[in-house]
Amino acid sequence: MDIVVLVKQVPNTTEVRIDPKTGNLIREGVESIINPEDRHALEAALQIRDNTGGKVTVLSMGPPQAIDGICEALAMGADRGILLSDRIFAGADTWATSTTLGRAIRKIEQFDLVLAGRQAVDGDTAQIGPQVAEYLGIPQLTYVQKLEVREGAVIAERALEDGCEHIEAPTPVLVTVLSSLNEPRYPTVAGLIDSTRPRAPIEIWNGADLGVKAYEVGLAGSLTQVVKTFTPKGARNTQYLEGSPAAVAAQLIDALRKKEIRLGE
Amino acid sequence: MSRIEIDLDKCSGCGMCSRSCPYQAFEIQDKKARWIEDRCTLCGACLTSCRFEALSGEMPVREVPDFSDYRDVWVFVEQHDGRFHRSGLELLGCARTLADDLGQRVAAVVLGNNVGETARQLIEHGADRCIVVENSALGYYQTCTYAHVLAKLIGKYKPNILLLAATHLGRDLAPRLARRVGLGLTADCTRLSIDPDEKILQQTRPAFGGNIMATIVTRFSRPQTATVRPGIMKALDPDPARTGDLIAEQVDMAECREFTKVLECVMHKDRPVDLTAAKIIVAGGRPVCSDRGIGVLRDFADAVGGEIACTRVVVEEGFLPPERQVGQTGRTVRPEVYFACGISGAIQHKAGMDGSRYVIAINKDRDAPIFEMADYAIVGDLFEILPALTRAVKGE
Ligand SMILES: Cc1cc2nc3c(=O)[nH]c(=O)nc-3n(C[C@H](O)[C@H](O)[C@H](O)COP(=O)(O)OP(=O)(O)OC[C@H]3O[C@@H](n4cnc5c(N)ncnc54)[C@H](O)[C@@H]3O)c2cc1C
Numbered sequence: 001m002d003i004v005v006l007v008k009q010v011p012n013t014t015e016v017r018i019d020p021k022t023g024n025l026i027r028e029g030v031e032s033i034i035n036p037e038d039r040h041a042l043e044a045a046l047q048i049r050d051n052t053g054g055k056v057t058v059l060s061m062g063p064p065q066a067i068d069g070i071c072e073a074l075a076m077g078a079d080r081g082i083l084l085s086d087r088i089f090a091g092a093d094t095w096a097t098s099t100t101l102g103r104a105i106r107k108i109e110q111f112d113l114v115l116a117g118r119q120a121v122d123g124d125t126a127q128i129g130p131q132v133a134e135y136l137g138i139p140q141l142t143y144v145q146k147l148e149v150r151e152g153a154v155i156a157e158r159a160l161e162d163g164c165e166h167i168e169a170p171t172p173v174l175v176t177v178l179s180s181l182n183e184p185r186y187p188t189v190a191g192l193i194d195s196t197r198p199r200a201p202i203e204i205w206n207g208a209d210l211g212v213k214a215y216e217v218g219l220a221g222s223l224t225q226v227v228k229t230f231t232p233k234g235a236r237n238t239q240y241l242e243g244s245p246a247a248v249a250a251q252l253i254d255a256l257r258k259k260e261i262r263l264g265e
Numbered sequence: 266m267s268r269i270e271i272d273l274d275k276c277s278g279c280g281m282c283s284r285s286c287p288y289q290a291f292e293i294q295d296k297k298a299r300w301i302e303d304r305c306t307l308c309g310a311c312l313t314s315c316r317f318e319a320l321s322g323e324m325p326v327r328e329v330p331d332f333s334d335y336r337d338v339w340v341f342v343e344q345h346d347g348r349f350h351r352s353g354l355e356l357l358g359c360a361r362t363l364a365d366d367l368g369q370r371v372a373a374v375v376l377g378n379n380v381g382e383t384a385r386q387l388i389e390h391g392a393d394r395c396i397v398v399e400n401s402a403l404g405y406y407q408t409c410t411y412a413h414v415l416a417k418l419i420g421k422y423k424p425n426i427l428l429l430a431a432t433h434l435g436r437d438l439a440p441r442l443a444r445r446v447g448l449g450l451t452a453d454c455t456r457l458s459i460d461p462d463e464k465i466l467q468q469t470r471p472a473f474g475g476n477i478m479a480t481i482v483t484r485f486s487r488p489q490t491a492t493v494r495p496g497i498m499k500a501l502d503p504d505p506a507r508t509g510d511l512i513a514e515q516v517d518m519a520e521c522r523e524f525t526k527v528l529e530c531v532m533h534k535d536r537p538v539d540l541t542a543a544k545i546i547v548a549g550g551r552p553v554c555s556d557r558g559i560g561v562l563r564d565f566a567d568a569v570g571g572e573i574a575c576t577r578v579v580v581e582e583g584f585l586p587p588e589r590q591v592g593q594t595g596r597t598v599r600p601e602v603y604f605a606c607g608i609s610g611a612i613q614h615k616a617g618m619d620g621s622r623y624v625i626a627i628n629k630d631r632d633a634p635i636f637e638m639a640d641y642a643i644v645g646d647l648f649e650i651l652p653a654l655t656r657a658v659k660g661e
């Protein structure tokens with residue numbers, strides 16, 4: 001089975017700050033990692049390949065540094081890495097991102113399964129999986145916590161809010177995974193060294209390689225625009241209650257009663 | 266269609282254009298530049314490169330299309346076995362405000378099998394009309410079938426705004442639909458409002474795990490579509506006097522391609538508690554991870570008629586089930602009163618309780634961040650404060 005895994009490079013923290021002057025996110029000095037759920041997607045791909053044969057290709061759209069994630073994926077056992085990097089890809093919303101990733105997967109041509117994380121920890125939308133699936137015209141299975149591969153089909157257990165469902169879909173199919181799916185392996189040191197050699201199986205594709213126009217991708221091709229980012233601040237006026245536990249309890253009940261809230265009714 | 270023109274009389278074949286191009290979209294042959302259309306992305310990088318003014322081109326200019334015939338605020342209301350998901354009622358409450366600001370109508374959209382007259386409830390909750398599509402194929406949610414039906418309805422009615430709940434179903438369906446119809450989509454919004462000048466939807470959502478809020482607009486597609494986090498918006502009290510139309514729509518299913526087959530659906534046995542409906546929540550953090558701790562919490566919750574809840578730590582330690590977890594990866598709640606007992610106030614926890622009307626924090630550590638999000642702060646040991654509160658409440 002030939003598998004494409006979508007991996008995104010994300011900051012290794014969600015404690016990002018906003019530059020008060022420019023209003024932009026400060027990304028400098030923050031280490032990047034593979035989005036946690038994408039490691040689980042990659043692990044699933046490697047296990048399937050190890051059982052059924054085939055090839056695992058990792059695909060990432062991002063700035064040139066995102067190659068680090070691809071190297072790490074190769075060191076975990078992926079066969080091929082493709083980085084989509086171009087200035088015209090920058091500032092993409094999920095519409096434009098799914099166009100770019102979708103084009104690249106079409107160019108890869110040979111695939112039975114596309115695996116992705118359910119959600120990236122930075123953008124946090126969980127929209128890319130379904131949008132890429134629709135772009136490719138293939139079925140999607142989201143929130144997958146168990147995955148089984150059959151001849152020409154997959155069977156997945158999807159998490160629902162109050163239960164789960166078992167669904168069968170024909171290949172090719174796109175699956176987004178939860179971290180409960182498996183325990184990702186570690187990259188090997190030898191693999192990490194190999195992945196930085198000039199002959200490592202990594203390709204970098206730009207807009208012309210994908211045959212896209214600048215107005216279809218990146219900020220120019222996006223349908224949504226972020227008009228403002230800000231740090232949420234608590235607007236509460238904190239009042240401290242002091243004294244013995246019994247005194248504090250009485251003060252609180254009293255204070256809430258003044259707000260027309262009666263505890264115990 | 267935009268293109269790049271080269272005036273061969275002026276071209277000296279110097280190659281500056283080729284050097285300025287990131288894509289090798291120029292070739293120099295016989296001392297003349299040639300443009301290779303297939304390699305060109307129309308990025309415009311070459312336009313200022315030619316010293317002989319041999320090169321010209323017009324780049325496509327982006328214009329906001331005329332959307333004046335798109336009207337009304339739609340809410341996709343999830344239903345399971347004829348029961349509406351609470352989130353749908355919340356969305357109707359929010360849609361009501363937006364529609365009133367725009368002077369447009371609210372429409373609830375329901376897909377299913379055997380919905381019938383129950384859809385009237387949605388009118389009582391704020392809808393002006395309710396579009397119901399009934400079909401045996403819609404009894405159980407499947408992505409492509411639902412996307413097909415909604416895409417057809419959007420094509421026919423041209424709504425201005427479409428809201429879906431950011432439930433598992435909504436987050437599976439909305440992006441599929443958005444890609445099919447060509448819509449921008451904002452995820453997991455916690456605030457929606459109408460820009461007073463442009464009359465477009467301002468969609469505010471947390472990203473980076475709640476550390477950053479972003480306000481997003483959708484200028485280039487209609488309907489302006491967003492998923493909205495459940496538990497944030499306020500449902501209107503049902504008003505039986507409200508009137509509206511029930512519209513039974515038929516959608517041709519012949520072109521619908523559903524790939525997947527549902528083999529089995531397993532629901533958790535006991536119906537999980539619905540924290541989002543609780544008026545008073547008594548939540549505990551790490552220090553309640555003991556039978557005694559849960560007991561103290563429960564005694565107080567029983568005394569005030571509230572539900573108990575917790576941080577992720579307590580779920581991970583196995584003292585309470587996941588449906589009682591509040592936060593980014595748990596439930597979002599907005600009770601009248603939220604008691605945070607022995608909770609440090611991590612941003613991921615805050616994401617789920619910030620909308621509470623009053624927050625009361627009990628913590629040993631005077632510097633705990635939870636106090637910044639509290640209306641009433643009690644510095645002390647919860648094992649003393651909570652029993653004292655329980656006694657005081659009972660003694661009233
Ligand atoms: C503060 C903020 C808010 C935003 N809000 C929105 C919004 O509401 N709507 C919107 O359309 N866009 C939004 N964006 C833009 C969005 O983050 C980007 O389009 C991003 O490229 C993809 O979205 P995501 O991170 O949400 O991915 P998700 O959909 O959460 O990612 C799911 C999976 O898709 C794969 N994937 C995602 N991105 C890539 C990639 N670049 N390369 C390879 N695989 C990938 C990974 O497997 C990942 O686990 C926002 C951006 C910011 C900074």
Ligand SMILES: Cc1cc2nc3c(=O)[nH]c(=O)nc-3n(C[C@H](O)[C@H](O)[C@H](O)COP(=O)(O)OP(=O)(O)OC[C@H]3O[C@@H](n4cnc5c(N)ncnc54)[C@H](O)[C@@H]3O)c2cc1C
Binds near residue numbers: 551576590610
């Ligand atoms: C991706 C991600 C998602 C997450 N999602 C969630 C989520 O949905 N919900 C969530 O809650 N967390 C979530 N977390 C975890 C979150 O970051 C915090 O680790 C967690 O909320 C801390 O729980 P806590 O406050 O119970 O524990 P701690 O941070 O350990 O705080 C315990 C507090 O109790 C106080 N204390 C101790 N003893 C007493 C006593 N006897 N009386 C009074 N006070 C006492 C201490 O002073 C301290 O402030 C998430 C984390 C990540 C990385």
